[in-house]
Amino acid sequence: MTPTQGIHTIDTGFVRPRFDAAYLVVENGRGAFIDCGTFFAVPRLLDALAEAGLAPEQVDWLILTHVHLDHAGGAGELITHLPNAKAVVHPRGARHLIDPAQLWAGATAVYGEEVMEKTYGHLRPIPAERVVQAPEGHVVGLQGRPLRCLDTPGHARHHLCVYDEQSRSCFTGDTFGLSYREFDAARGPFALPTSTPVQFEPEALHDSIRRLVALEPEIMYVTHFGGVGDVVRLAKGLHEQINAMASLAHAVRGEPKDKRHEWLKWALTDLYAERLAAHGWKGSRDELLQILGMDIELNAQGLEVWLDRGG
Template identity: 70%
Template sequence: MQSTQGIHTIDTGFVRPGFDAAYLVVENGRGAFIDCGTNHSVPRMLAALDAAGLAVAEVDWLILTHVHLDHAGGAGELMARLPQAQLVVHPRGARHMIDPSKLWAGASAVYGEAVMEREYGRLRPVPAERVVEAGDGHVVDLAGRLLRCIDTPGHARHHIAIHDAHAQVIFTGDVFGLSYREFDTAKGPFILPTTSPVQFDPDELHASIHRLLALQPVAMYPTHFGRIEDLQRLAADLHEQIDAMVGLAQEAGVHADRHAQLVDSLTNLYATRALAHGWTKGRAALEQLLHMDIELNAQGLEVWLDR
């Protein structure tokens, strides 16, 4: 578990090492988790508390960037083990934490019941009285360390980013893209947008990225994966790719098998950019690492195209 300025990066264990992160922020002996992975991640979250020297009763908050299951699937199970904590979530996501049945049904329609049980585990409701709705500008007070919630649609309409002014960083969920450490080169981190179903909106995503950058953070903490710097370059890369991906979706829309066409063109886009970034392991290795993200990006772009 890596840590800096009271921020601990936790690998939730979802999919593969270095794929899905949650964060623990510690201030004056109190803790706040930001995102939590799946039910299967709960032991890792509790182990992170032990490593940071905190008891479960010293956790005041679980803050969710959004309610997609790789970020929030374990919220109910984790909250059941944190007797003093409240759960903070975008107003659009609150009802899905209190009653996760629709969240489960929607994800099951995509992945199937068997995959859901294996990968995520059954979703546990969070009592309504423990849920705090965080509109734009909502401030979470962690023992005097103020964590401000910023409404950041584009990836999802129920998405917030969390600005930690003390450390001059932002926890970005999925709105500032995906940056896996396997793609780091001498040029720094590699990044790509995530357009997974069903609420991708390119204009809103551009605006959210601009808004975060205007806060002048020194680093971002995306869920996928870990602390990244060199933010001006990365933001420019995201803006460029969002436009390119929208163009590829529009081109694919005229093909009989638009999904296969879009998967192939997205793979070409990322492979070309990775090579230019100095990543030399080749297209096959890229496909192996990004196959899930490419598939979900294609699906999300198609939903946007149909809308």
């Protein structure tokens, strides 16, 4: 965990190494976490805090890009260890922090209770008085360092990104896609969009990416995984892939759902393999599936939900 401009990248340990990141921003002896991973990540975050030279009572904020469990599942547990911190979240996500029962029930209906407890632990509610709603333009102050919250739908309607003017960087959650370090090549990082169900909206995602790029950030801190530069090139690739993914979905509109799903997974794998080969990555298709298998499954599901909503 080597800090840059007071920004510490923390591997939450979810799924595999360098898959899921949380961030700690430190300014003049005070801290703000941005995203936190699952319930099981909390000890790692507290260790990172100590490594940065801060005590739990020196953390003022836990800012959540959105309430998907790989980003915010540990929020309620973490807050219990941070006596002076408040949780900051998009207004659409606030109720899920205060009462996470619906969030848990929805995910459990898909994955089952046993998998949920093993993968995510459990969700603790956060007292309403410790939840701050952050609409477009809301500024979180960290010892005079403004962290500006931007309404960035496309991946989820309750998604926000955080612009840190001091470091000229954005904390992008899933809005600026996935960028796994295994795909780094001579020309730099590679990124692909995430259309995880249930609120993928291509045009909104295009707009959100354009908004972020217009800020001219030097680094995008993505949750999956770490800080990446070469922002304009990555954004161009994301726009191209969003269009390609939407076109693939349209190609199977009206097909039976089981056939549609398997075809989309195959087609997405082809798309990413082609893009990665052009990027200069030398891995095999099997290696690609080892890294992206879960994301391809979720992206296919998300595209199907979008189609079923009339996309």
